[in-house]
Amino acid sequence: MKKENIITCIIFMCIALFAIYETTNFKKNPYGLTQDSLGPTFFPILVSVLIILLCTLLIIDELRKKTKLESGSFFNNRLIFTALVAILILLYAFLIEYLGYIISTVILNIILLIIFKVEKRAFIAIYPVVITLIIYTLFKVAFRVPLAEGIFFS
Amino acid sequence: MIGLLFEGIKTTFEPLVFLALFFGVGLGIFIGALPGLTATMGVAVLMPLTFGIPTTISFALLLGVYVGAIYGGSISAILLNTPGTPAAVVTVLDGYPMANRGEAAKALSTATISSGLGGLLSTLILILVAPLLAKFALRFSAAEYFALAVFGLTIVSSVSGKVPLKGLISGCLGLLVATIGMDPISAYPRYTWGHVEILNGFALIPVLIGMFALSEAFIQVENIFDPQVKAITKFKHNYITIKEIIRILPIIIKYGFLGAFIGSIPAVGAVTAAYISYDAIKRKYPDKVGTGVIEGIAAPESANNGSTGGALIPLLTLGIPGDAVAAILLGALILHGLQPGPLLFVRSADIVYAIFSFLIVGNLLIIFLGLLGTKIFCRIVEVSKKLIVPTIITLSIVGSFSINNNMFDVFVAIAAGCIGYIMRKMEFPTGPLVLALILGPMAETNFRKALMLNQQSISFLFTRPITVAILIFSIFSVVSVIRKTKYIRMNASED
DSSP: OHHHHHHHHHHHHHHHHHHHHHHTTSOSSTTOOTTOOSTTTHHHHHHHHHHHHHHHHHHHHHHHSSSOSOOOSSSSHHHHHHHHHHHHHHHHHHHHHHHOHHHHHHHHHHHHHHHTTOOOHHHHHHHHHHHHHHHHIIIIIISOOOOOOHHHHO | OHHHHHHHHHHHTSHHHHHHHHHHHHHHHHHHHSTTOOHHHHHHHHGGGGTTSOHHHHHHHHHHHHHHHHHHHHHHHHHHSSOSSGGGTTHHHHHHHHHHTTOHHHHHHHHHHHHHHHHHHHHHHHHHHHHHHHHHHTTOOHHHHHHHHHHHHHHHHHHSSSSHHHHHHHHHHHHHHHTSEEOTTTOOEESOTTOGGGTTOSOHHHHHIIIIIIHHHHHHHHTTTSOOOOOOOOOOOOOOOHHHHHHHHHHHHHHHHHHHHHHHSTTOOHHHHHHHHHHHHHHHSTTTTTSSOHHHHHHHHHHHHHHHHHHHHHHHHHSOOOSHHHHHHHHHHHHTTOOOSTTHHHHOHHHHHHHHHHHHHHHHHHHHHHHHOHHHHHHHTTSOHHHHHHHHHHHHHHHHHHHHTOHHHHHHHHHHHHHHHHHHHTTOOSHHHHHHHHHHHHHHHHHHHHHHHTTTOTTHHHHOHHHHHHHHHHHHHHHHHHHHHHHHHHHHHHO
16 A cells, blocks of 8 residues: 555645645735735645645655555456446446436446346346336436436437 | 424424434435445435425434434344444444344344434433533634634544544545635635636535445445355344343443443544443453443444434534534535524524434334344345445436536536545545535635634634634644554554
8 A cells, every 4th residue: 555655645745736836826815805814825725735744744654664665455456347337427427418317327227237247137127227217206206306308308 | 492392303293204204214224234335325325315305304314314324234243243334343243243142133132222222312412412502602703613613624634544644634635625616705716717617616415425425336346246244044032121121221321421422522423432332341341241242232332323413413503514424414404505503503493403303203213113123134134235336326326416407516426436435445534525625614714704803813813712722622633643643653663
């Protein structure tokens, strides 16, 4: 975990530095509020400096440890599998608008059950339809949430 | 107060409200019993469902899930040797040996009685303490609220996770994210780059759903092919006897109160309450506890459910979420147009007392459902994650969409889910980040307001006694972080 911790801290420090840099584009006293001496830049700068300080402390802590600069268990096959599921969810979110809520949700659930290696085929066919219809009825009919109908139903 | 409480009880027994509470407790027990699914995730996934329904029904459902899930964790701890929720970690130590001896029914009924009574005691504390604290907090001004936000941030970061420094970093990242959107004083847009969707910052609920529900689903995806542990299904039906209940009653009362006290401290929730109480009971009966005795179940179970009422004290009275579940409940209060804090007791006393009543009846329902469902529990704990995970994902997506009916929130939830998952993998706790999202604007707004009220002088940090007291506690908290870090480093180097 040592290497990953150091890399994560460097990423966080870069984010903080970028946040500080961005504040140079902020107006110090945008609307002439003279009572507010700190302005919109104060808090982001304070927090960013704190992040840099704390990350430096963590890096020093990690470097002081006597273990070698090894990778921990972060990058493994399980991470790739989870990343695949995350990409599927992202694709699903994009598809909702086009295919509509019902079709895209049924497809997502079928794919998930297949990649999770659910063995019963009847289950793969029925469960996604049932769960999608329950959720659709609950949100669309009971709570009147305008779920996307997509190109097939609109 | 009695009149309001009576009205609250009346509200609880309105058919739809009671049904929501009953369903919530049942669902909570189900969620808690499934290893890996936490009370936080359950409440996060269900919160958007409450958007279109009346406030009382919503809170009956959410609080039912909350108390039910904290109890439910003990079921898999006893039957599977795997705690359903982190709060039930120590219940395993005596619960599973009892189940192995064929005394699962006794262990489960002990956990049920202890959880229900512990929860009832903490609700009593909540009812007695919260109105007094709220009355006191009405005197607070911007300076005190700033100090409270700082205190909340330091303590939350210091007790979360194995490495306190990571908790602090996570908290600071939350503070930085909280600055996105319009500046709370001048309304100047910060880090928006012309995108109107984030002018008001990121909507809290999609972030909560992503951080707590989707990231949890991703963690479960990782372990989806791990073999599922078989539950102990054959056991003698010897429930806890009246004599045994009388024997453990002092333990339940003592640790129920302790749980309520621990729960009321921001960030120190059910897990710490369970650990401390188990440690105390182990010291009292060093030879017995750990071998499978009812005392070893009664103490942590009364303490962890005891913390539920306590956790609502800072939330309802000061508007400060004590833990992740409280943060979600805060989101739910805001969703229903209610602002937690001392004024809630003045403006919406009916809702506050209805919440108290839901907790009373919810804990009684735990006892009822818990004793009735012993046999069913063996089936619940074996429900496959392969079916649960797709359902959580589907509900999370539709839930984050339903708040503002826009897809932007869905992408925020997915991004928060991925970030939350990576953070958890890297052992950066996500709780401080989310709580900082809530407390950040509170700290910034009140600090700048206090400065403006004091003619740009920071004298309010040293001259207002309550502010000074709270800030001293915050300093203690930071010092304890540094000491804890040093201790961990020393131990690591010795290893």
